[in-house]
Amino acid sequence: MVEEFTCYAGADVPGLLLAGSFGASLYFMTKKNVKLGKATVITIGGLVAGAVVGSAVENWLQVDIVPFLGIHSPAAVVSEIIIISQFLVSLYLR
Template identity: 90%
Template sequence: MVLTFVNGTTTSSVAPYAGADVPGLLLATSFGASLYFMTRKNVKLGKATIITLGGLVAGAVVGSAVENWLQVDIVPFLGIHSPAAVVSEFILFSQFLVSLYLR
């Protein structure tokens, strides 16, 4: 989550869309880590995948709603200039909660 925050705050104002906006590697790693930790809790892989996908979708929906309300591309919030960083933060947080509390 810290890396996503740093990525969102260090977006260049000269070329804001020059690089990859969404830290896909971090999201993929969180998805894999969530699957790993859920299977370590003796959850079947199919059920763990469905629960993890549900957490991913829930985080994306909540993150999109919050970003739509904050409009960080117009007025930066806590130094975050990238809308994708806000959505990614909520996705990572939901993946964290899913891997900790659901089974």
């Protein structure tokens, strides 16, 4: 008798957070009367800048080896930096 084990990893929480921040950034920028195309380009720029800075911070902190403030996942560090950059982009850029 062969038993099969199914592994369910759960939801992709950092990806869900990034999708939510992307949508929120677009929403708030269009509320400030920025056209959707321009808002999309600015939001993608903030996403890329946050990913670059987040990767540099994660390489510096090495949270997978030594946890920092209870964060063990490198993806969580990068996604948090991206969320902060999305917030700053939607708050200050027009």
